[in-house]
Structure formats: C-alpha cells, structure tokens
Amino acid sequence: MSISKEEARVMVLCTLMLAIGVCISLVVLRCHDDKDELPEADNETLTTLQHKWNAHTSHDRRGNDIELTPFPFDPNHADSATLCRLGLKPWQVSNMLKYRREGGRWRSADDLQRLYGLSKSQFEQLRPYVRIAEADKRKVYERAEWQSNYEHEPRPKTEKFAEGATLPANTADTTALKHIPGIGSYYARKIVDYRERLGGFVSTSQIGEIEDLPAGITRWFVLDKADKPRQLRINHATFKQLVRHPYLSYEQTKIIVTHIRQYGAIRSWRDLQLYKEFTQNDFKRLAPYISFK
Incomplete structure (x- = not known):
C-alpha cells in the first residue's frame, strides 16, 4: 500500500x-x-x-x-x-x-x-x-x-644561657639565638635576616646595628677566624641585589648603576669618590662586601 x-x-x-x-x-x-x-x-x-x-x-x-x-x-x-x-x-x-x-x-x-x-x-x-x-x-x-x-597546654619555655656562654655569630640559627636572655622568636629572626642581607658579620659590633636589641647583646657572640663574608660583584649585581645590602642606600645604588651604564665598570672606590653621596666611612664599611671583579 x-x-x-x-x-x-x-x-x-x-x-x-x-x-x-x-x-x-x-x-x-x-x-x-x-x-x-x-x-x-x-x-x-x-x-x-x-x-x-x-x-x-x-x-x-x-x-x-x-x-x-x-x-x-x-x-x-x-x-x-x-x-x-x-x-x-x-x-x-x-x-x-x-x-x-x-x-x-x-x-x-x-x-x-x-x-x-x-x-x-x-x-x-x-x-x-x-x-x-x-x-x-x-x-x-x-x-x-x-x-x-592546644590553647590550655603550657608552652615549653626556652632555657636561657648563663652569663659567659657564647654563640658563633655567623652560623647560629634562630633556635640557638633564643637561648640568649632577652631574645625571642622575633629578635632571633631579625638577627638572622640582617646577617643574610649583609653577607655575614665581620665584627660582633655589627649585631648592635639591629634596632631594639637588648643592651650588651654583642657579648653573647664570637667570630671564627675562618669566617669570610659573601661579596657582591658590584659590576654584575642587579639594582635589587645592591639596594638590599644594609650599607647601600637607594641613592647610592642609583649612582653605581648609572655610573656603570655611562662610564663602564667600576675598578675601585676611587671611581665613586667624586660623588657626594659616598663618604670614606661608607667605603670602609663596604670594603669587605664588594668585589670589583
């Protein structure tokens, strides 16, 4: 059909x-x-x-x-x-x-x-x-x-050093630093951070440059003669690396970077003596931490 x-x-x-x-x-x-x-x-x-x-x-x-x-x-x-x-x-x-x-x-x-x-x-x-x-x-x-x-469990107290004890300034970690009387987690971290930014201590007096630490803090530290600071290669470091160093200001870092761009590599501190932003005291403090190679 x-x-x-x-x-x-x-x-x-x-x-x-x-x-x-x-x-x-x-x-x-x-x-x-x-x-x-x-x-x-x-x-x-x-x-x-x-x-x-x-x-x-x-x-x-x-x-x-x-x-x-x-x-x-x-x-x-x-x-x-x-x-x-x-x-x-x-x-x-x-x-x-x-x-x-x-x-x-x-x-x-x-x-x-x-x-x-x-x-x-x-x-x-x-x-x-x-x-x-x-x-x-x-x-x-x-x-x-x-x-x-957790809230009610008492936290264990850190045992503090007796007078006369010392720590190696360039290798002590935050746990060891908290044994110093007057130093807790906050200041222990400040010491380690400052040391890292410097490249290491060359004198125990540098620890006293950290703000608000207890008076007489340097007596708890010693330096090893074998300690050598980490150096910045001034002609190869970036602006960020240079300005992070505690002994270089923002203006000083600008001068270094501009000088290298305009005149070439910096061979010694003499190349920076004509700039008013630098003093002889600056050169003395920076000397252990700067390499011109």
Whole structure:
C-alpha cells in the first residue's frame, strides 16, 4: 500500500511529538529518582522542581509561609526528591545541593537556619526532624577539643644561657639565638635576616646595628677566624641585589648603576669618590662586601 505525502508528514510529526514527550517525562522524573545531586539552578531545572514542589505543597496566594510537610531527614545526605517532599522551594533545594557539592556541611540542626529564604517559622517546623550523622558532628567536636587542649597546654619555655656562654655569630640559627636572655622568636629572626642581607658579620659590633636589641647583646657572640663574608660583584649585581645590602642606600645604588651604564665598570672606590653621596666611612664599611671583579 502506498502512503501519500500528507500521511507521511503526519507520521513524522507524530514521531517528533512522541520524542519530545519522552524527553519531558525524563526531566520530570529526575526530581523523583535523582539519588545524587542536581545541577546548578537554571530555568529548566527550576521549572521541573516547581512542578514537583506544587504536588507536595499547598499554595498561599496571600504570600504567607507555605506549610511544610516535615519528616525525619538528613540535610547532608537527603536527595532532591526527599527535599522536594518536605515542601522546600525549588531554588532552595538547588542551593542546598550546590552547597553540599562545594564541601559544605550542616553540623547541627541549628545550622539549617542559615538556609537562604527559610523563614523562622519554617525552620521551627523542620528543626525537630533534622537528623545529623555522627560522622558529620564529630569533625566539629574533635576540632573544638583539639583547639581547647592546644590553647590550655603550657608552652615549653626556652632555657636561657648563663652569663659567659657564647654563640658563633655567623652560623647560629634562630633556635640557638633564643637561648640568649632577652631574645625571642622575633629578635632571633631579625638577627638572622640582617646577617643574610649583609653577607655575614665581620665584627660582633655589627649585631648592635639591629634596632631594639637588648643592651650588651654583642657579648653573647664570637667570630671564627675562618669566617669570610659573601661579596657582591658590584659590576654584575642587579639594582635589587645592591639596594638590599644594609650599607647601600637607594641613592647610592642609583649612582653605581648609572655610573656603570655611562662610564663602564667600576675598578675601585676611587671611581665613586667624586660623588657626594659616598663618604670614606661608607667605603670602609663596604670594603669587605664588594668585589670589583
């Protein structure tokens, strides 16, 4: 039997309508059967949830709170269908699932009142039915107990040196420095940082250049004759490397860099004597730390 063109068009149209109906049914069933989590709230998802929500709630056209249908549930593990049956609004369900996807957890029933759009009366309806798994509660309690123990546990005091003890100025670390009377973590770090910026101490008196250290601090240090400071190659160092040295100011560093760019390598301190920014005392202090090679 032959089929007319009109009949063929009708059959194609019926097939398309059937396919569309199947797709719509799958979307609607998702709110029932989704045992994992919904995607973020887009228009289609919210529409689907809205239909399911309508089936489980009664509308108040005057805008009053919707009466929920509470039953025991765990907000950390309930699926979308369960949350719909409680009577939560579709966008609230979507936000709850998004919060969980991002690692959020409700640690107690009272935490549920943070849910955006949940009124006080609705929270009071749901609160007696909230069930939080012990595993989710325990994380909070263990952390609180750990913090409490840590805060009340006395910190061991660092034993201080008796008078006459000394430390090697160029190798003592912050732990050793804290044994000096009057030196804690802050000042120990300042000493080590200053030593690193210098390139090493060539005299224990340099330790006294650090601000706010206790009086007489230098008596706790000694130098090894084998100690040699780290030198800066003045003609090859960068501006940043030069200006970081405690004995070079910003203006002095600019002069060095400009001189090298205009006149070539600096061969000795004589090349810098004509600049008013440098004094003989500057050259004396810098001498152990600068190389002209």
